[in-house]
Amino acid sequence: MASRQGSKSRKTGFSNFKGAADSTASSTTSSSKLYQETSIDDGHSSPASSSAQSKQHFFSPDSVPQSAQRSKENVTVTVRFRPLSPREIRQGEEVAWYADGETIVRNEYNPTIAYAYDRVFGPTTTTRNVYDVAAHHVVNGAMEGINGTIFAYGVTSSGKTHTMHGDQRSPGIIPLAVKDAFSIIQETPNREFLLRISYMEIYNEVVNDLLNPAGQNLRIREDKQGTFVEGIKEEVVLSPAHALSLIAAGEEQRHVGSTNYNLLSSRSHTIFTLTIESSPLGNKSKGEAVHLSQLNLVDLAGSESSKVETSGVRRKEGSYINKSLLTLGTVISKLTDVKASHVPYRDSKLTRILQSSLSGHDRVSLICTVTPASSSSEETHNTLKFAHRAKHIEIQAEQNKIIDEKSLIKKYQHEIQQLKEELGQIKQGIVPIPQLNDIGTDDDIVHLKQKLEDGQVKLQSRLEEEEEAKAALMSRIQRLTKLILVSTKTSQTSRLPHRFEPRRRHSFGEEELAYLPYKRRDMMDDEHLDLYVSGEGHHEVRDIACREEKKTRKHGLLNWLKPKKRDNSSSASDQSSVVKSNSTPSTPQGGGSNLHGESRLSEGSPLMEQFSEPKEDREALEDTSHEMETPEASNKVIDELDLMREQKKILSEEAALQSSSLKRLLDEAAKSSPQTEETKEEEIKALNDDIKAKNDQIVTLEKQILDFVMTSHEALDKSDIVQALAEMRDQLNEKSFELEVKAADNSIIQEQLNQKTCECETWQEEVANLKRELSDALELAQETKIEELKQKAKELSESKEQLEHRNRKLAEESSYAKGLASAAAVELKALSEEVAKLMNHNERLAAELAALKSSVPQRGNKTGTTTTTTNARNNGRRESLVKRQEQESSSMELKRELRMSKERERSYEAALVDRDQREAELERIVEESKQREAYLENELASMWVLVSKLRRSQGGGSEISDSVSETLQTDRSF
Ligand SMILES: Nc1ncnc2c1ncn2[C@@H]1O[C@H](COP(=O)(O)OP(=O)(O)OP(=O)(O)O)[C@@H](O)[C@H]1O
Structure with a gap:
């Protein structure tokens, strides 16, 4: 609804x-x-x-x-x-x-x-x-x-x-x-x-x-x-x-x-x-x-x-x-x-x-x-x-x-009306049984008696059937009537005129x-x-x-x-709501009772103690029943019966509630992980026990209701007893049916539980298998990984070796080049010194040559003055010419040498530039190889970390990791 x-x-x-x-x-x-x-x-x-x-x-x-x-x-x-x-x-x-x-x-x-x-x-x-x-x-x-x-x-x-x-x-x-x-x-x-x-x-x-x-x-x-x-x-x-x-x-x-x-x-x-x-x-x-x-x-x-x-x-x-x-606040503002x-x-x-x-x-x-x-x-x-x-x-x-x-109220009212009409029809259908003494002459007596006896049996059984139907209808009417609440006040005056008078305060029970x-x-x-x-x-x-x-x-x-002690003082609240029929108040607290209440309490609780003392209670009831001679007393008995029924109903509701909780738990258990499974199972077991206990209590309560009816039957008039008994029988049937259903439910739930337990076990096995497979797979994966790492480490160490070899070679070459360069430098220095000397010499010669050239025209001007000296002078001239030729040739020689030395100088310089370039090239290569080395070092270090992680995660696989780490250690030291 x-x-x-x-x-x-x-x-x-x-x-x-x-x-x-x-x-x-x-x-x-x-x-x-x-x-x-x-x-x-x-x-x-x-x-x-x-x-x-x-x-x-x-x-x-x-x-x-x-x-x-x-x-x-x-x-x-x-x-x-x-x-x-x-x-x-x-x-x-x-x-x-x-x-x-x-x-x-x-x-x-x-x-x-x-x-x-x-x-x-x-x-x-x-x-x-x-x-x-x-x-x-x-x-x-x-x-x-x-x-x-x-x-x-x-x-x-x-x-x-x-x-x-x-x-x-x-x-x-x-x-x-x-x-x-x-x-x-x-x-x-x-x-x-x-x-x-x-x-x-x-x-x-x-x-x-x-x-x-x-x-x-x-x-x-x-x-x-x-x-x-x-x-x-x-x-x-x-x-x-x-x-x-x-x-x-x-x-x-x-x-x-x-x-x-x-x-x-x-x-x-x-x-x-x-x-x-x-x-x-x-x-x-x-x-x-x-x-x-x-x-x-x-x-x-x-x-x-x-x-x-x-x-x-x-x-x-x-x-x-x-x-x-906040939304509530906004709504109110708006x-x-x-x-x-x-x-x-x-x-x-x-x-x-x-x-x-x-x-x-x-x-x-x-x-x-x-x-x-x-x-x-x-x-x-x-x-x-x-x-x-x-x-x-x-x-x-x-x-x-x-x-x-x-x-709903109309629906119930209609149903009650219909049921009442049905009841009236049944009542009308009951034919009074003729009395034997009303029958006529002796001749017909045997025949008539036989006929009447047959008819009586038939009528009796019909009567019983109708009684049963009547009782069933009555109980339905009562149950429906109970749901509709009316005042017990006989006065039909409206509440409205009294509305502003102070209402009687009801204290709580x-x-x-x-x-x-x-x-x-x-x-x-x-x-x-x-x-x-x-x-x-x-x-x-x-x-x-x-x-x-x-x-x-x-x-x-x-x-x-908990059952209340009989206490008249509590009646104020108890009478606050009673059902339409004055004879059958429906409230669980109505009138109070010293009957056995039921509860979820364990043994030893006051309630259980009351359960364990039925005799005393029964005596008390007997005392009560002696007092029940008036219709009121009979009403009280019915009240108490009602109370017990109400308690039984509540217990049944609680059992139903627990059954639904049980169902929920079962559903949850099906979904939950195996770890929470155990606690859930315990809860389920406890709930099952509780439901069982509750069903037992319902049975006990029913027995007590029967006992109570037996002990108090004298207080009730016959028709009440018949009615009550029929009602009881009805309810008993209903309850036993309910119980059967519940028992069936329970057994189904039990079956489901067993099934679920089996399923859980299978799952657990499966989980264990999966775990095993997972660890195997992990091991395998780790081994492969370690193998790969080993391979990589090997490759790295090889490439490192090569690089170092190349490095060494380069270093050698560079030192050789350096030697060469220094030798060339020394040579160059010597040459340049020589060149300087030659140049000095050259200059001197050039100066001498210039001096000689200037002295020749002066001698030509003086030829006419003296012939004797001319020959001598010619001789001297020849000599100086020879000398000059010699000097010229030597200066030519020097020039050539100078040119050569300059060429050599240039070639040396070119060699030096070349060497510098080579050196720079070598330095670059050395730098590169150093960087490569550093990178390899890093790689190695991260591999180390990886290996140690693997080692930690794979306790058993430590041997493998050890061997890897050894390899790597060697690589590292190398
Ligand atoms: N009028 C009051 N007189 C005496 N004690 C009070 C009163 N109002 C509240 N308290 C006490 O104050 C405490 C908090 O009250 P309560 O739990 O009702 O608060 P709340 O507003 O419902 O809190 P929350 O929103 O957290 O549920 C309780 O111990 C309660 O007994």
């Missing part, structure tokens, strides 16, 4: 909003500094105004007529301060925000900053007070057909869960609302009701059904009537205890974790929905509209400051929480902004699911929880601003009336609230003082504490099943 969150489209609702600027909007138009005090009594949000006007309205796609009562009102916005926690006190925190009167929140450090709300609750206010102001009118409206939503909003550890769920000493809005709903039924004798609940969480943007562990990751769908969660489980509830026990079971599934601020921080948003159908009582209901409404109680996860140091899962959860709360054209409901699952509530057709109450602590001043300020924005949302709450034969933690979480905080230190390292310790707390809660639920 799908839980429908509202029934209107967004557009119609959106048009109902007015922004802060709208002067016609009610009460608050305050800014952060200029506030206008508003009060819950201002009429806009008071319960009294809820149904002031009414008009006809049609909403369903198939034109189902619906009448609607509309009244304009604002969202009720209240702020609740929690006291400073022991931790905050220890840390010397100061009060940064405080409640100034009943409607104003003021900043301690800057008194000009103040905000006004419908009501502000100080740290000492009780949740009951909060309920009366912030929730009661919403619950009241929901019981009259007006959808209602109550939110708790605030940062982490500000007290949302404390407000919504509470603890045993101070129950929260949810238990109070449930209780109130049943009280209203009791005080509305002219209507009959059918209540259903669903409970879901939004964890990391995934919708999970908390009443059905199999309902994970549910889809949100939308049709013309609004958004709804597809496939969510809805349970018809018969009493507050029944509803609370279901919530308790749901709480077990909720994601809770420890954070730096809160030992038990809610990591998901939860939405508890109570669907209420009501119609006029009895024949009046024909053709009358059915009221259908939903009451959503939303415990939001707390926003987290980005300053908080978290990691891993918590950080991921925190970011999802913050994102969805709703209060007249200019906004698009409201981003679709940006988060939370706003999508609550789209209808937010868009103005539900009566909405927002409870903002805050801490006064100075360290959270900024976060508190943000919450206050959020609350202030929300105050401007205007709503037009409507009463939903549907004339819809498809409504001890067991009803047993699912809630015994004490406040902050008290635990005191005990786990050292656990509240920041830092991730302590999460484990805190998670243990968290688990412990969960266990306590679990025991709380178990306690609910």
